[in-house]
Amino acid sequence: MARPARPKMSWAWLGIMPFFLFAFLFLLYPSSTIVVRSFVDSKTHAFTLKNILDLFSSPYILGAYWISIKISLVTSLGGGIFGFLLAYAAIRGGLPKILRSSLMTFSGVASNFAGVPLAFAFIALLSPTGLLIGWMRALGYNPYFHGFTLYTFWGLSIVYMYFQFPLMVLIIAPAIDGLRREWLEASENLGANSFQYWRHIALPILLPSIMGTMILLFGNSFGAFATAQALTGGQINLATIVIGTQLRGDIMGDPGLGYAMCLGMVVVMSIAIALYTILQRRTERWLR
Amino acid sequence: MKRGSRFWWWLVMIIGILYFFLPLIATFVFSLKAKLGVLSFQAYSNVFSDPDFVRNFMYSVLWALLTIVVGILLFVPTAYLIRLRVPKARSAVEFITLLPFVIPAIVFVFGLVRTFSQPPLLIVNSPALLIAGYTVLSMPYMYRAIDTGLRAIDVRTLTEAGQSLGANWSSILFDIILPNIRVAILSGAFLSFAIVIGEYIIAQYLAKPAFAPYMAYMIQQKAYEPAAMAILSFALTWAALGIIQLVGRGRGQAQVPGGH
Numbered sequence A: 001m002a003r004p005a006r007p008k009m010s011w012a013w014l015g016i017m018p019f020f021l022f023a024f025l026f027l028l029y030p031s032s033t034i035v036v037r038s039f040v041d042s043k044t045h046a047f048t049l050k051n052i053l054d055l056f057s058s059p060y061i062l063g064a065y066w067i068s069i070k071i072s073l074v075t076s077l078g079g080g081i082f083g084f085l086l087a088y089a090a091i092r093g094g095l096p097k098i099l100r101s102s103l104m105t106f107s108g109v110a111s112n113f114a115g116v117p118l119a120f121a122f123i124a125l126l127s128p129t130g131l132l133i134g135w136m137r138a139l140g141y142n143p144y145f146h147g148f149t150l151y152t153f154w155g156l157s158i159v160y161m162y163f164q165f166p167l168m169v170l171i172i173a174p175a176i177d178g179l180r181r182e183w184l185e186a187s188e189n190l191g192a193n194s195f196q197y198w199r200h201i202a203l204p205i206l207l208p209s210i211m212g213t214m215i216l217l218f219g220n221s222f223g224a225f226a227t228a229q230a231l232t233g234g235q236i237n238l239a240t241i242v243i244g245t246q247l248r249g250d251i252m253g254d255p256g257l258g259y260a261m262c263l264g265m266v267v268v269m270s271i272a273i274a275l276y277t278i279l280q281r282r283t284e285r286w287l288r
Numbered sequence B: 001m002k003r004g005s006r007f008w009w010w011l012v013m014i015i016g017i018l019y020f021f022l023p024l025i026a027t028f029v030f031s032l033k034a035k036l037g038v039l040s041f042q043a044y045s046n047v048f049s050d051p052d053f054v055r056n057f058m059y060s061v062l063w064a065l066l067t068i069v070v071g072i073l074l075f076v077p078t079a080y081l082i083r084l085r086v087p088k089a090r091s092a093v094e095f096i097t098l099l100p101f102v103i104p105a106i107v108f109v110f111g112l113v114r115t116f117s118q119p120p121l122l123i124v125n126s127p128a129l130l131i132a133g134y135t136v137l138s139m140p141y142m143y144r145a146i147d148t149g150l151r152a153i154d155v156r157t158l159t160e161a162g163q164s165l166g167a168n169w170s171s172i173l174f175d176i177i178l179p180n181i182r183v184a185i186l187s188g189a190f191l192s193f194a195i196v197i198g199e200y201i202i203a204q205y206l207a208k209p210a211f212a213p214y215m216a217y218m219i220q221q222k223a224y225e226p227a228a229m230a231i232l233s234f235a236l237t238w239a240a241l242g243i244i245q246l247v248g249r250g251r252g253q254a255q256v257p258g259g260h
Helices: A002-038 A050-057 A059-092 A097-112 A116-126 A131-138 A153-177 A181-189 A194-222 A226-232 A239-248 A255-284 B003-031 B042-048 B051-084 B087-102 B105-115 B127-152 B155-164 B169-180 B182-198 B201-205 B211-221 B224-247
Strands: none
Touching (some): A002 A255, A059 A097, A059 A153, A059 A239, A097 B224, A116 A131, A116 A153, A116 A226, A131 B003, A153 B003, A181 A194, A226 A239, A226 B211, A239 A255, A255 B087, A255 B105, B042 B224, B051 B087, B051 B169, B051 B211, B105 B201, B155 B169, B201 B211, B211 B224
8 A cells, every 4th residue: 555655645744734834833833932931031031940930939829820729629529529410310310311311402501601601690690689699688698798709719619610510411421321230230139239339330430430520620620711700800819810910911020920820730731631541541441 | 220319319400400590590680680670671682782792793703704614624634634644643633633622721822922922923913813713722623523524424435436536636525525524514613603702812812802802891891781692692602502413413422612
């Protein structure tokens, strides 16, 4: 096949060049710029580790990363557990069949419904004049008198959950489908109760995919920007918000630090994706 | 499944349904309150008669259409050639198409703005950079959709049949391959459409007119009109994804979301 195909081969390579050219110019080159400039002094253009070290010496930036990581942990764990329960309820909970297909459709829409409109939807629901808060006030309980606000950590977590748990549902559903009914029947025939079934069969099989999907959720929330920006007007100190502020040039005149912050985000995301890939391989052993 | 456990599954399902619908209901109810004391569609008519909204929205539609066209022109030939002639490049292409998942949108825009705002690459003000950015963001979905479509048809046989009938490469690609994967392309296109219409970061930082930045601005200015816009945006997302399910019936894949 090698020799006669030769001339065509080079034409084919030429044919995929536009793609690589595009990817290089608008994705690879700008991304590599971030890596390179993180190690370059923005004034003298000499190699430096100062930008990276500055990340770790600024409590403001460390705090931003920490809040980003915290909110991602909370919403990936919360969204992951709830999304899993929801998917399991629809697939194996013995509920009407229609719920399953509607849940998948709703999840597809909800996981895409994010950013500015999502922020507004929760303002309409949970702001001091929001619908639900109004109902709760009518019942004599105003959460705003008990430390709740929509515009800080827990409020934002509730909003993020809106795109987190549907994503969990979408990704975990095939894994739940892969759980064979024979395994449940076999364990029941052998006298196992449902706790033992979960402890020794279902969870060990599902755990890698649950963990893997939660890591995806972590990344999904870690990189989120528009929702938080629109909800809080940039008042919450997330890593993405700090980068956004830096890009507008409002604060911290040091562009080198901005590159380093971006690099930090990419490093965290790469670790997450690497873990996901490893877990994905483990999953495939059982669920085909 | 035992009887008692079904109650708990119902409970989980009901909480899920409430979580999903309450914010939407609140938004919808709020959007009807523009007139004091009565429910009306006043906010909607305000939105549609606002020339700034129409302009920003139409720009978003334009950006979305251009992104889809660029995506098709760029990804169909590539995915086709990878499948047929240069499988060696597959892993490199797959790595590139998945990169936007690893690089958060704000970081990507940061790199884009900083790279293209200094000579010799001073194109930060050109709409071309905006379209390029959108194309990158929609690439994981668009490329994947096209590749899945190509996997479902017999690319090699179709190509050889075309060649033996004397077709040149462009008519093979556009008259034979493209119509055969139109369902896949359509679902990629509608997903890209939903992503571009909802996208905030790129347009905001490249200072281009678009729907999401305008809505974010209006949240600071008005009360009821943003509610109407949020409902509109939800309806659009719903329509786009509904059409995907409709055209792709029976071969639907899970649609995984865009930038937040």
